[in-house]
Amino acid sequence: MDxxxxxxxxxxxxxxxxxxxxxxxxxxxxPQGESLGEPxxxxxxxxxxxxxxxxxxxxxxxxxxxDILQRCGLLLSxxxxxxxxxxxxxxxxxxxxxxxxxxx
Amino acid sequence: MDxxxxxxxxxxxxxxxxxxxxxxxxxxxxPQGESLGEPxxxxxxxxxxxxxxxxxxxxxxxxxxxDILQRCGLLLSxxxxxxxxxxxxxxxxxxxxxxxxxxx
DNA sequence: TTGACATATCGATAAATTGAGATATAATAA
DNA sequence: TTATTATATCTCAATTTATCGATATGTCAA
Numbered sequence: 001m002d003x004x005x006x007x008x009x010x011x012x013x014x015x016x017x018x019x020x021x022x023x024x025x026x027x028x029x030x031p032q033g034e035s036l037g038e039p040x041x042x043x044x045x046x047x048x049x050x051x052x053x054x055x056x057x058x059x060x061x062x063x064x065x066x067d068i069l070q071r072c073g074l075l076l077s078x079x080x081x082x083x084x085x086x087x088x089x090x091x092x093x094x095x096x097x098x099x100x101x102x103x104x
Numbered sequence: 105m106d107x108x109x110x111x112x113x114x115x116x117x118x119x120x121x122x123x124x125x126x127x128x129x130x131x132x133x134x135p136q137g138e139s140l141g142e143p144x145x146x147x148x149x150x151x152x153x154x155x156x157x158x159x160x161x162x163x164x165x166x167x168x169x170x171d172i173l174q175r176c177g178l179l180l181s182x183x184x185x186x187x188x189x190x191x192x193x194x195x196x197x198x199x200x201x202x203x204x205x206x207x208x
Numbered sequence: 209t210t211g212a213c214a215t216a217t218c219g220a221t222a223a224a225t226t227g228a229g230a231t232a233t234a235a236t237a238a
Numbered sequence: 239t240t241a242t243t244a245t246a247t248c249t250c251a252a253t254t255t256a257t258c259g260a261t262a263t264g265t266c267a268a
Contacts, residue, residue: 010111
């Protein structure tokens with residue numbers, strides 16, 4: 001767990017919001033995976049365009065943000081067809097919480 | 105609690121180290137307040153020059169770091185004579201830990 | 209295969225941050 | 239008062255980050 005990279009990723013309002021929204025995806029985003037042929041378990045993942053619409057920044061900016069959040073381990077992604085679904089990585093978030101509580 | 109400012113402050117190795125060292129000041133720094141006339145309770149605070157020596161950066165950089173950490177509420181400072189003693193603000197750190205555990 | 213759509217990557221530029229040296233301020237000592 | 243020490247502030251060049259439009263890549267449908 002690279003704390004510095006994680007804290008850098010968290011130093012941005014939009015990225016912080018994205019993480020917050022993804023705590024309750026069904027509450028904050030439209031239903032996902034509607035156009036998927038097979039029924040797949042998206043595990044609460046949300047596609048880039050839904051996140052972009054909610055955040056109100058450009059596509060490239062949001063794609064970049066999601067990449068930043070994923071590279072430091074705060075998000076996981078899974079591709080299904082044309083869509084990439086991002087969801088929280090609760091494991092890292094838990095470790096981070098423990099780190100702050102005990103080592104920071 | 106301004107989370108963005110806190111995360112920015114934590115996005116730096118030296119600042120993270122300073123916070124860590126201040127968890128056990130007596131273990132990580134020389135005795136403080138030696139030259140003080142009256143006996144004062146420094147509450148575990150450590151002066152800038154001790155921190156600078158340990159961190160190995162310039163005086164202005166460390167002074168600036170400590171200011172950054174204080175402005176976002178992670179450190180408290182108290183001046184005694186020529187010295188400014190910095191110590192952790194456990195209250196903010198606890199709130200941050202709670203925030204990460206419940207709201208992030 | 210071609211076209212349409214979703215996402216990723218590239219390239220550019222403005223804005224913010226970094227960290228240092230120089231200098232100012234504050235407190236004490238001589 | 240003046241000198242000395244501790245810390246804070248100022249200034250600046252270098253680096254990093256932000257954000258976008260443009261373009262590339264990948265996937266599916268016609």
